[in-house]
Amino acid sequence: MGPISRRDVIRAAAIKDPLLSAILAFNVEILPDAISEIQKTSVPVFCSDIIYSILESYDQWQEEQKMRIEQERLEAVIRPGAVRLLPDCIFRQSKPAIVGVQVIGGVVRTQVNLMREDGANVGEIKGIQAHNENVGSATVGQEVAISIDGPTVGRQIHEGDILYVNIPEKHARIVELELKLKLAEDEREVLENFLEIKRKKDAFWGR
Incomplete structure (x- = not known):
């Protein structure tokens, strides 16, 4: 697929679903301009030369995101x-x-x-x-x-x-x-x- 570019990061950051706004990079280079954009946007990047490691890290991140979103939802509820x-x-x-x-x-x-x-x-x-x-x-x-x-x-x-x-x-x-x-x-x-x-x-x- 080629190296991760700044354009890839911008596209990932524009994804509205917080559980999908991430980059999975299998055995590819991350270009310097992409690294700079990642630091600006905080888009998570899962990079490895082992595909199972990427998927495992991504799944764990998704679970953490779900818990955070649920916690924020409940904290916003007006209580008795x-x-x-x-x-x-x-x-x-x-x-x-x-x-x-x-x-x-x-x-x-x-x-x-x-x-x-x-x-x-x-x-x-x-x-x-x-x-x-x-x-x-x-x-x-x-x-x-x-x-x-x-x-x-x-x-x-x-x-x-x-x-x-x-x-x-x-x-x-x-x-x-x-x-x-x-x-x-x-x-x-x-x-x-x-x-x-x-x-x-x-x-x-x-x-």
Whole structure:
């Protein structure tokens, strides 16, 4: 087939399937311009004068890629979480509302929506502060301040309210079917309460 060229590397890098974007080189030279392009693109090259060695290395790489892709998919899933608004911890009523909360189950993160116990969406968490420092998430037991874009304290939300992370239906299906056994007890309890609320209006929600 001839030596591996820069053009070969560019073609491999353009392949959209991450499990196929690689070069298998059996007993051929890799040209200098190809080496330079490989360093830029990080396209994996499996090169040997033993064909079985190439195939074995490629198969192992594919398995590692599959595991990485699956891990990234699951890490992107919005997980169960619930907070209770603490008394006397209203720092701003609206635009955004800033309130003190206790995480009573699961995890809450920025850029997720919250809903009330009646199923009404109240708004998106824009920020979380713990000990006067911005953080990306808070877990069960923590008391933090959160800013919520959307509601007005005293109208849509009140002290003592329990708010749930409003998990999108597609994510909820993944959590229930693929992650439920891996959840901590507090996360499972929050998930069950959340699904019960959603399925009061639609028995097939998230199924």
